[in-house]
Amino acid sequence: MLLTGHQRIALEAMANAIRQSIIEMLVSAGSGHTAGPLGMADVFTVLYFHTLRHDPSNPAWEGRDRLILSNGHICPVLYATMAHAGYFPTEELNTLRKFGSRLQGHPHREFLPALETSSGPLGEGLSQAVGMAIADAMDKKAGERRIYCLMSDGELEEGQTWEAGMLAGKWALHNLVALIDRNNIQIDGFTENVMPLEPLADKWRAWKWHVLEVDGHNVAAIAAAFDEAKSVYEKPTMIIAHTIPGKGVAEFERDFHWHGKPPDAEQGEMALRELRATAQQISSEPE
Amino acid sequence: MLNAALRLNSHLFDDDVEQIAIRSGFGDGLVRAGETSPLVVVLSGDLTESAQALAFKKKFPDRFVELGVAEQNMASVASGMAAMGKIPFITSYAMFSPGRNWEQVRTTIAYNDRAVKIAGSHAGVSVGPDGGTHQAIEDIAITRVIPRMMVICPCDAIEARKATEAAVWTGTPVYLRLARNKTPVMTTDDTPFEIGRAQTVWTSAAPTVGLVATGALLHKALLAARALHDDGVDVEVVNLSTIKPIDEESLIALAKRTGRLVTIEEHQIRGGMGSAVAECLVRHFPVPMEFIGVDDRFGQSGTPEQLIEYYGMGRDAIMVAVHRVLER
Numbered sequence: 001m002l003l004t005g006h007q008r009i010a011l012e013a014m015a016n017a018i019r020q021s022i023i024e025m026l027v028s029a030g031s032g033h034t035a036g037p038l039g040m041a042d043v044f045t046v047l048y049f050h051t052l053r054h055d056p057s058n059p060a061w062e063g064r065d066r067l068i069l070s071n072g073h074i075c076p077v078l079y080a081t082m083a084h085a086g087y088f089p090t091e092e093l094n095t096l097r098k099f100g101s102r103l104q105g106h107p108h109r110e111f112l113p114a115l116e117t118s119s120g121p122l123g124e125g126l127s128q129a130v131g132m133a134i135a136d137a138m139d140k141k142a143g144e145r146r147i148y149c150l151m152s153d154g155e156l157e158e159g160q161t162w163e164a165g166m167l168a169g170k171w172a173l174h175n176l177v178a179l180i181d182r183n184n185i186q187i188d189g190f191t192e193n194v195m196p197l198e199p200l201a202d203k204w205r206a207w208k209w210h211v212l213e214v215d216g217h218n219v220a221a222i223a224a225a226f227d228e229a230k231s232v233y234e235k236p237t238m239i240i241a242h243t244i245p246g247k248g249v250a251e252f253e254r255d256f257h258w259h260g261k262p263p264d265a266e267q268g269e270m271a272l273r274e275l276r277a278t279a280q281q282i283s284s285e286p287e
Numbered sequence: 288m289l290n291a292a293l294r295l296n297s298h299l300f301d302d303d304v305e306q307i308a309i310r311s312g313f314g315d316g317l318v319r320a321g322e323t324s325p326l327v328v329v330l331s332g333d334l335t336e337s338a339q340a341l342a343f344k345k346k347f348p349d350r351f352v353e354l355g356v357a358e359q360n361m362a363s364v365a366s367g368m369a370a371m372g373k374i375p376f377i378t379s380y381a382m383f384s385p386g387r388n389w390e391q392v393r394t395t396i397a398y399n400d401r402a403v404k405i406a407g408s409h410a411g412v413s414v415g416p417d418g419g420t421h422q423a424i425e426d427i428a429i430t431r432v433i434p435r436m437m438v439i440c441p442c443d444a445i446e447a448r449k450a451t452e453a454a455v456w457t458g459t460p461v462y463l464r465l466a467r468n469k470t471p472v473m474t475t476d477d478t479p480f481e482i483g484r485a486q487t488v489w490t491s492a493a494p495t496v497g498l499v500a501t502g503a504l505l506h507k508a509l510l511a512a513r514a515l516h517d518d519g520v521d522v523e524v525v526n527l528s529t530i531k532p533i534d535e536e537s538l539i540a541l542a543k544r545t546g547r548l549v550t551i552e553e554h555q556i557r558g559g560m561g562s563a564v565a566e567c568l569v570r571h572f573p574v575p576m577e578f579i580g581v582d583d584r585f586g587q588s589g590t591p592e593q594l595i596e597y598y599g600m601g602r603d604a605i606m607v608a609v610h611r612v613l614e615r
Binding site: 066068108109110116117118119120121124127128129130131132133134135136138139159160163164166167 | 328349350352354355357359360362363364365366367368369370371372373375390391394395398399400
C-alpha cells in the first residue's frame with residue numbers, strides 16, 4: 001500500500017527526530033558509533049512506525065513480528081527509535097553506555113528485555129532470525145507473524161551469514177525478511193577495498209532469495225519494499241538498502257572515520273543545528 | 288566395595304561386561320525427550336547417524352533440521368528456535384560444537400539466555416583412529432567458563448540417556464559431553480540420577496584417598512579401587528558426572544573423609560574437571576591432589592585402549608597417582 005503524502009512527511013519528521021536523539025545520546029555517552037545509526041534512521045522509522053506489528057505497551061506479545069538487529073553496534077538508532085515508539089522514556093536515552101543503564105553499549109536483552117536478541121559480535125543475527133522463522137514454519141505460524149533481520153554490509157564478510165543464507169533458501173522461509181545496510185563502509189575503509197562484496201544481489205539470488213534494492217533514505221520506497229516482501233510466498237526476501245553513512249549531517253556523510261566515534265559537544269551542536277533546519281523544511285513540505 | 292544403594296550393574300567387574308557407546312545412550316535419551324516434550328527439536332550438522340540424531344529424525348522428521356557442515360550457524364539457529372519456545376538439541380562432534388562454534392555458543396546461546404542443549408560426541412582421546420584433530424580434550428574447560436552453562440559428562444550409556452532426558456527441563460544451556468566408543472555399562476535403569484549430584488560408587492570403611500572421576504574413566508577408577516583394596520589401600524570413588532554446577536557439598540565431605548584426592552578425566556588437566564574440583568577445595572577444604580588427564584599434549588591415532596594407556600589414564604596410572612598422593 002502506497003504511503004499518503006501525510007504519512008510520508010510524518011515518517012520523515014520522525015526519522016529526523018530520531019537522528020537528533022542519536023546525536024544527543026552519542027555526545028552524552030562520549031563513545032559509540034555515529035555513521036551507521038544515522039544512516040539507518042529511515043529504515044528503523046519505517047519499520048517501527050509503519051511496517052512492524054508490535055505493541056510497545058506489551059513487548060512480550062506473542063503475536064508480534066520479531067526484529068533482530070544483527071550488527072548490534074548501531075544500537076543508538078534502535079534505542080532512539082524504540083524510545084520514540086513508546087517502549088521507554090526518551091529521557092532514558094542519555095544513559096547510553098553508562099554503568100547500570102538498560103542501554104548497554106551493544107544490545108543486551110538481560111538489561112532490556114524488550115530486545116529480541118543480544119548482539120554485537122557480527123554475523124550472528126541472520127542465523128537467529130532463520131531459527132525463529134524455521135520454528136514458526138514448523139508450527140504452521142509462518143502466516144501469523146514475520147521475522148525481520150537487519151544487517152550491515154561489512155558483517156557479510158563473516159562466513160556464518162552465508163551458512164544462514166543457504167539454510168533460509170533451502171527452507172524457502174517466506175516469513176523471513178532481511179535487510180542489508182549497504183553503506184559501503186566498515187572500520188578499515190570502504191568495503192570494496194577491504195573485501196569486495198559485489199555482485200551482492202547476485203550472491204543472495206544464488207542462495208534462492210528474492211532480492212530487492214531500494215534507496216535507504218526514501219521512506220516510501222522502503223515501505224513499499226517491505227510490503228512487496230509480504231507478497232512473496234516461495235522465498236525469503238533480502239532488501240539491499242543503499243544508504244549514506246552519517247546521513248543527515250553533511251560533515252559526517254560518506255566518511256568511514258565516523259564509523260566508530262561519537263561527535264564531541266561542539267560537533268554535536270553543529271549536527272543538531274543542521275537536523276533542526278531539515279526538520280523545518282520537512283514540516284513545510286506539501287503533502 | 289560397590290555402593291549397593293546405587294543399584295549398579297552387578298557384572299561391571301566381569302571381563303565380558305556389557306559395553307555400549309555413551310553417545311548411543313544420548314540417542315536413546317533424545318527419542319525419549321522427544322516423546323516427553325513436543326517442544327524438543329534436533330539440529331544436525333551432517334553427522335546425523337554418528338552424532339546419534341538418526342533415531343530422533345526417523346521418529347520426529349518434522350522436528351529435525353539438517354544444516355549441513357555449519358556448526359556456527361547451527362548454534363545460532365538453535366538460539367533463534369529457543370527464542371520461539373523450542374527446546375533445541377544441537378548435535379555434532381565436540382571438537383566442532385562447542386569447539387569451532389564457541390563464540391556463537393557464548394553469545395547467541397548463553398549470553399542471550401537461550402536454553403539450547405549442546406551434545407558433543409567424540410570427546411576424549413578414545414575417539415581412537417581418527418587422530419588428534421577429532422579428539423576434543425579441551426571442551427570441559429571452554430564450556431564450564433561460560434555463565435549459565437551446565438556441563439555434564441555421563442559415565443555410561445544409561446547415565447547419558449538419563450542426563451539427556453533431564454537436560455530438557457533445566458531452563459538453561461547444557462553441554463552434554465559424549466564419548467564415541469563402546470565402554471562398560473556401570474549403572475542400571477534403577478540407578479538414581481540427578482543433575483548436580485555427585486555419587487559415591489565405591490565405599491570403604493576408612494578411605495585414605497578419594498578418587499573423583501568423570502565419564503567412562505569411572506570404570507578405570509573402579510578397577511583401580513578394587514586392586515588397591517587387594518593391596519591394602521582403601522579408597523572412595525565418586526562419579527562426578529555433573530561438572531557444573533559442581534557438587535561442592537559432596538566434594539568437601541569427601542575431602543574431609545579422605546584427606547587426599549585424585550581426579551580422573553579424559554581431558555586436558557588444565558582447565559578440566561580436576562581444575563574445577565581444585566577451585567572448590569582450595570577455597571573450602573584444601574587437601575593434596577593429583578590429576579589424571581592429558582598433560583598439555585594433543586591426541587593421535589591408535590586404539591582407544593592404547594591411547595588411554597599412552598596418555599596415562601589407565602588403571603595402573605591411577606594406582607600410581609594414589610600412591611603418589613599418599614606420600615605427600
